[in-house]
Amino acid sequence: MSTSEAPGQSRGWDTWQVRRTARNVAFLSPWLIGTGLFFLYPLAATVYYSFAHYDGFTSPELTGLDNWRYVFGHYPMFWPALRNTMWLVAVMVTLRVVFGLFLGLLVTRIRLGAGALRTVLYIPYLAPPVAATMAFAFLLNPGTGPVNVVLGKLGLPEPGWFNDPTWSKPALTMLALWGIGDLMVIFMAALLDVPTSQYEAAGLDGAGRWATFRFITLPNISPIVLFAVVTGIIQTMQYYTQPLIAGRVASGVIGGSGQQFEPGYPAKSTLTLPQLIYNLGFQRFDTGSASVVALVLFALSMVFTVLLMRRSSGLLGDGEGT
Amino acid sequence: MTADTAAAAGPLDATSPRTLSGRPSRRPRPPLRIDLEWIALHAVGIAIGLVFLLPFVFIALTAVMSDQQTLTRDLWPKTFEWHNLVDVWKTPGFTTWWRNTIVYAVAGTVLSVVSSFPVAYALARFRFRGRGLALGVVIATMMLPPQVVTVPMYLVWAQQFHLTGTLWPLIIPMGFGDAFSIFLLRQFLLTIPSECIDAAKVDGCGDFRAMLYVAVPMARPGIAAVALFQFFYCWNDYFGPQIYASENPGAWTLSYGLETFKSAHHTDWNLTMAATLMVMAPVIIVFFFAQKAFIEGVTLTGVKG
Amino acid sequence: MALPNTTLTGLVAAATVAALAAGCGGSRQGSANDDPNADVTITFWHGWSAPSEVKAIQANIDAFEGAHPNIHVKVVGNITDDKINQSLRAGGAKAPDAVSSFTTDNVGEFCTSHAFVDLTPFLKKSEIDVASTFPKPLQDYTQFDGVRCTLPLLSDAYGLYYNKDAFKEAGITRPPRTLSEFDADAVKLTKPDGDSFSQLGFMPNFHGYESTTTHLVAQWSPTYFDADGKSTVDSDPAFPAMFTWQKHLVDTLGGYDKLEKYRSTFGDEFGSKNPFMTGQVAMAIDGEWRAGMVDDAGVQFDYGVAPFPVPDGQVDTYGKGYLSGTIIGIASTSKKQNAAWELVKYLTTDTKAVVSFANAIHNIPSTNKALESSDLDRSQAVDAFIKIAQNPNSTTTPASPNGGAYQLTLQDVGYAYESGKETDLQGSLDRAAKQIDTDIDRAR
Secondary structure, eight states: OOOOOOOOOOSSHHHHHHHHHHHHHHHHHHEEEEEEIIIHHHHHHHHHHTEEEOSSSOOOEHHHTTHHHHHIOTTHHHHHHHHHHHIIIIIIHHHHHHHHHHHHHHHHHOOTHHHHHHHHHHHHHHSOOOHHHHHHHHHOOTOOOOOHHHHHHHHOOOOOGGGGGGHHHHHHHHHHHTHHHHHHHHHHHHHHHHHHHHHHHHTTTTTOHHHHHHIIEEEEEHHHHHHHHHHHHHHHHOOOOHHHHHHHHHHOOOOTTTTTTTTTTTTHHHHHHHHHHHHHIIOOHHHHHHHHHHHHHHHHHHHHHHHHHHHTHHHHHOOOOO | OOOOHHHHTOOTTSSSSSSSSSSSOOOOOOOOOOOOOHHHHEEEEEEEHHHHHHHHHHHHHHHTTTTHHTSSSSOOSSSOTHHHOOOOSTTTTHHHHHHHHHHHHHHHHHHHHHHHHHHHHHHHHHOOTTHHHHHHHHHHHHHTTHHHHHHHHHHHHISOOOOOSSSSHGGGGGGGHHHHHHHHHHHHHSSSSSSHHHHHHHEEEEOOOOIIIIHHHTTHHHHHHHHHHHHHHHHHHHHHHHHHHTTTTGGOOOOHHHHHHHHTTTTTHHHHHHHHHHHHHHHHHHHHHHHHHHHHHHHHHHHHO | OOOOOHHHHHHHHHHHHHHHHHHTTOOOOOOSOTTTTEEEEEEEOOOOOSSSHHHHHHHHHHHHHHHHEEEEEEEEEEEOOOHHHHHHHHTTSOSSSSESSSOOTTTHHHHHHTTTTOOHHHHHHOOOHHHSSSSSHHHHHHHTTEEEOOOEEEEEEEEEEEEHHHHHTTTTOSSSHHHHHHHHHHHHHEEEETTTTEEEEEOOSSTTOOOHHHHHHGGGGOOBBTTSOBBBBBTTTTHHHHHHHHHHHHHHHHHHHHHHHHHHOOTTTTTTOOOOHTSEEEEEETTTHHHHHHHTTTTTSOOOEOOOOOOGGGGTTTTTTTTEEEEEBBBOOOOOOOHHHHHHHHHHHHHHHHHHHHHTTTTTTOHHHHHHHHTOOOOOHHHHHHHHHTTTTBBBOOOTTTTTTTHHHHHHHHHHHTTTTTOOHHHHHHHHHHHOOOOOOOOO
């Protein structure tokens, strides 16, 4: 630290220190207040509510571990949501990373029309999630959607996609792969950063295509691959809009008289943890149980965030300055 | 790279491999050979490109189908009902959704950029005890699912401030710094050489004026990238409006309105797809004008700055 | 550097928590101290969304404003129960004063949580005797545990809609009365087309619009809760009987997957391409409002209305059906409760208002006087539904403290069983009963 404190000067701050502290606080103030108001307070309140019974009308009353026991033991949607999250992490994140890398390789090797191809592959990533999901709900409509029409004409079986519990998550994965743009660009940048000297050296040694990839390309881009995997997992924790909308639109239930939309249509196959918070907190008004699920989600996210930060300490850089 | 290899690298053109910032790079390229590999590569590229384009094509085709035809298995419209694209604008609320979304996106972007810049500047340029911790908290809040903190926040906004049914609960927090913007701007500010700032301070500028008159102009590309990201975050936001604006149709945004479009107006796929098209279009149009900023921002997140 | 910024953060956070906690649970009390003769604007939320219905309720409101020139009503439509619940907890200037909802089972929640005010003092003040004004089933589903926090605003009955032309073509002479006749007719009316259908006799899948668990099981006259408030879905034979019948029909008509795929080709339920109206299904279970929509849409075929068939062993109860209705109440956060009461009173008890609204949206009028009124549009369809509504064996779904959660749990049993995912029917009914009991205990 660059505090210039003369030996013997022990108590109090000198003007310079005070001014510097004030300066730091001033610059950081929006964020300090924001974090206090919109992060620390709700987190503390969530912990409090998780041990209380509160429906938004009468005052909260502490009930100990009641909510925790309910969510983990008697809430039929909790474990399916966790299982779905595991599935999505195992399948969707993996496929996205592999496909993103594949496209990155493709796009860096193609000569003719590379720019156009890059644009075409990137644009779907920009589509607003609601719009993209509704588009796919239509495209994958089991009865009249273009995908099944084409499959039918080719004589292939026509899966139920968003209406079939076995196919709903694969359909969501297809939607996620369509929006591969961001990963493609990240991998592209990483691939272009591989030092060409290494490629030259490999070429001189007579290494074949696969060996080059395995021993030169992969090791160089492995930090990025790790980054993509971990951020993919974190994004999966937050996966909310697409499964919710796909389920709602596909079920066709409007929620008029006598009809209740069941979350995770079909058969809880599209349930994710954030949806549970919405269901418990804003449909059933069980603030306590919603808080329990929120804390589970928080814990899971933090585990992976810490993992990311540890491995990517180079990312953070080290600023100079005063 | 020596002059020889630079020459051997060939001319720079639109298809040259790009570096991070988009400049074509002078890597040595093997001579162009049209062989099986070339054909296979380009065939795969074309095929995948077509597959990626097809959804847009089908959406557009369905948007101009007649009511009768949307429920059939026909792929090609028998009649081209161009008026669907106009009718969408006439459905009640559609223009309101546009207005609300633009207000939310613009206000959110301006507020978050203005409030995040000083914070990013402090995290990049000042040294203080707890800086690492602060940065860690920034990253932690960046990765946090918004649902985690929503329930208590909603109760506060509803019961204390009675601001539910509006977009204020979404806009106001933007004025207190946004973690993602702070992180991106900090990464960018790290790349600014400190000589320029030091020079300004030698000339007598205080820290704030140094930031305002030196760092801000130099950070324009970073600011542009952050502004774009923030704009589209607000534009695409569904969860926020669902929680806070759903009880007041006058406050709905495009994302929320689009989802209820089909059920609220009892229409079928043709008008719904027309609406979807209208919601997708602005993003894509803006992208074409701001490509560089986009790609730069994306790579700032992923690769060491 | 001395004072770390983290301490500052902590201070700010602590101060915020303290400030907010102090303010918690406060200013949401409404009041009935407003002067009903003063000039005031109240907000009325309703759930109707079809254009004809929205027009009708607006006409009703206009008539009210004519009779009460000092009260202006801001009308907001297409409100779902989620939004009602959210807004009632929030209070504030944008919260509604009067609210109507389609979901009668939420009455339990509204009454126990005091989201709606107790209407007894208002009824006394206006000298309205509930017992003589409204039919008995309607009285039952608008109160919970002795607290009357809502009044009925038109009611609904469900019955069988059938395509007379399709019947003629298939050689069916009269609508089915028992479920065996119904199943046979459904098969006769089904015309396959490749691996789909060009016409389906009936859509039995539980996601098929109004073919829901609760609507269908009403034909068995079930009880949902015993005297202690515990769920009886595992003990009342009505439930396994209904699920078994439905699964049999699903399999007979082509299997779950094939039917689901056909269902995905249906147009919007309340739009112009409703599957019954397009001829995609020849028979449907639906509410009395459908008749008006079919007439308005100008369909090309002749249609008829009849009570939905009953199980073979209960033939003497033919004529019964599932009853429901719209309920209306006053939000407890409202500061204009007297003015809101004027609106509620008008909409629910003014005979002319009730009759004209019932005529306009083809619902069943909710007061005894209105049912006997000569202005009531007694078309053949409306008459049939009035008879269903007055049938002593017709049932409704009871209210509960956590609203319709128990119906959702029961629905899930149906979804799993019809798709073949779950084959142990009694086991899943047992689990459902336990789940319902657990959830209600939590809500109390």
